Amino acid sequence: MNANEREGDQDPVAALLRATPPVTVPTDFLTRVNARIDDTAGWLGLADFRAWTLGLVPAAAALVLVAILWPAAPAATAAPASAPPTQTQVVSSQTFTPSSYSDWDQDVTANALLEAALRAPASERR
Amino acid sequence: MDPDGALVEAAASGSREAFDELVRRHQTAIVSLVRVLTAGHGDPDDLAQEVFVRAWRSLRTFRGDSAFRTWLHRVAINVVRTSQTRRMRLLRVFVPFGGMGEQDAPPPEAPDVDERVDDALARRQIVERALATLPEDLRLAVTLRDLQGLDYKEIAVALGVPIGTVESRIFRARQRLRPLLAPLMGREKARQQ
Numbered sequence: 001m002n003a004n005e006r007e008g009d010q011d012p013v014a015a016l017l018r019a020t021p022p023v024t025v026p027t028d029f030l031t032r033v034n035a036r037i038d039d040t041a042g043w044l045g046l047a048d049f050r051a052w053t054l055g056l057v058p059a060a061a062a063l064v065l066v067a068i069l070w071p072a073a074p075a076a077t078a079a080p081a082s083a084p085p086t087q088t089q090v091v092s093s094q095t096f097t098p099s100s101y102s103d104w105d106q107d108v109t110a111n112a113l114l115e116a117a118l119r120a121p122a123s124e125r126r
Numbered sequence: 127m128d129p130d131g132a133l134v135e136a137a138a139s140g141s142r143e144a145f146d147e148l149v150r151r152h153q154t155a156i157v158s159l160v161r162v163l164t165a166g167h168g169d170p171d172d173l174a175q176e177v178f179v180r181a182w183r184s185l186r187t188f189r190g191d192s193a194f195r196t197w198l199h200r201v202a203i204n205v206v207r208t209s210q211t212r213r214m215r216l217l218r219v220f221v222p223f224g225g226m227g228e229q230d231a232p233p234p235e236a237p238d239v240d241e242r243v244d245d246a247l248a249r250r251q252i253v254e255r256a257l258a259t260l261p262e263d264l265r266l267a268v269t270l271r272d273l274q275g276l277d278y279k280e281i282a283v284a285l286g287v288p289i290g291t292v293e294s295r296i297f298r299a300r301q302r303l304r305p306l307l308a309p310l311m312g313r314e315k316a317r318q319q
Contacts, residue, residue, distance in 0.1 A: 012311050013300040017272035020253045021246035023158045026171055030149050033178045034142070040179060 130194040138185045145185075149178050152195065155274055156202050162269045163206040165258035173209055177202045196280045199270065203284065249310070256306040260299055267292055268299035 026032075128134070130151065136144035156177050161170040181201050188197055257265050270276045270284060271292075282289045 011300055013303050013307060014272050016307055016311055017253060017268070017303075018275075020273060021250050022154050023161060023250070025153050025157050029153055029157070029171070029175070030146060033149055033175050034146070036175055036179045037142075037182050040183070 128190065128193045128195075131190070134185070134188065134190075134194045137182075138188065145182055148181075148194070152198055153178075155195075156198065159199065159202050159269060159274055160206055162254060162257050162265065162273065163203070163262075164210075165254075165265075168209060168213065173205055174202075176209075177205045180205055192283045193280065196276065196283050199274065199276065199280075199284045203266065252310055253307070256303055259306065260302055264295050264299035264302065267295035268303070271296050 130148060133144045133148050133151075137148060153174070157170060157174045160174045160177065164170050164173065177198070181198055184201070188194070257269060260268070266285065267281060270281045271278070276284065278289050278292050281292045285292065
C-alpha cells in the first residue's frame with residue numbers, strides 16, 4: 001500500500017477540498033503571459049541581470065583560463081629575453097663606486113652594494 | 127511518461143505554440159495554487175503570469191527528472207516565496223516603528239459558514255480562508271495534495287522534503303481544517319441526502 005492509498009481518500013476534509021470549485025482564470029491570461037515574455041525578450045530583457053550573468057558565464061570562464069595560463073606561456077620564452085639585463089647588471093657592478101650620496105639612489109644589485117661596502121675605507125665602515 | 131513531454135520538448139526548442147498549450151493546460155492549477163499561497167496578499171494573477179514567464183525562460187534547464195507539472199509547481203512556489211520575501215523586506219523598511227507589518231497583522235478570519243455556501247465562489251472563498259489560517263508548510267502540502275491533485279512523491283519533489291514529512295504535514299493540515307470546515311461538510315452531506 002503506497003502513501004497515496006494510506007492517506008485515507010475517504011477523509012471528508014480531503015473530499016471537500018477536492019470538490020472545491022476551480023478558480024476562474026482571466027480570459028486574457030495567456031495574452032498577458034505572451035506580452036510579458038515578449039517584453040523580457042526585447043529591450044526590457046537587457047535590464048535582466050540574470051540573463052546577463054548567465055550569458056556572460058562563458059566569457060568569464062574564458063578570462064579565468066587566460067589569466068591562469070598567461071603567466072606560464074611568457075615564462076617559458078622569457079629566459080633568453082632576460083639574459084641581457086643580467087649582463088648589464090654584472091657590468092654595472094664592476095663600475096659602481098659610491099663616490100657621492102646620489103650614487104646610492106641608483107639601481108644597484110645587492111652584490112654590487114656589498115662589494116662597494118667592503119672596499120670602502122675602514123673609517124667609513126660602521 | 128510525462129503527458130506534457132512532447133510539448134515541453136517543442137517549447138524548449140523555441141515553439142511558442144507549444145508553450146501556449148502548456149499555459150492553457152496548467153493555468154488554472156497555477157492560478158489556484160498562487161491564490162492559496164499568497165492568502166490574499168499581493169496580486170495572484172500577476173504572480174501566476176510571472177510563473178509562466180519564469181518557466182519559459184528556464185525551460186531549457188528542465189531536464190525531465192520530474193514531470194513538467196511538478197517542476198512548474200516548484201517554479202510557482204519559488205516565485206511566490208521570492209515575492210513574499212521582497213514584500214516582507216519592503217514592509218520592514220517602510221513600516222519600522224508602530225506600523226502594522228505582516229507579523230503584527232491579525233490572523234486570517236476563520237470562515238463564516240453562514241455565507242451563501244451554495245454559490246461556488248463563496249464555497250471557494252470559505253476554503254481559501256480556512257487554508258489561510260494554516261502555517262505555510264501545512265497549507266502548501268495540503269493544497270498540493272487535495273486542490274492540485276499531486277501525489278505524495280510529486281509533492282516531496284516539489285517541496286524538497288521526504289515523503290514522510292509530506293504525509294505528516296497533510297495529516298496535521300487536515301486535522302486543523304476539520305473544525306473550520308465541519309459546518310460546510312455538514313451542509314454538503316445534507317444536500318447530498
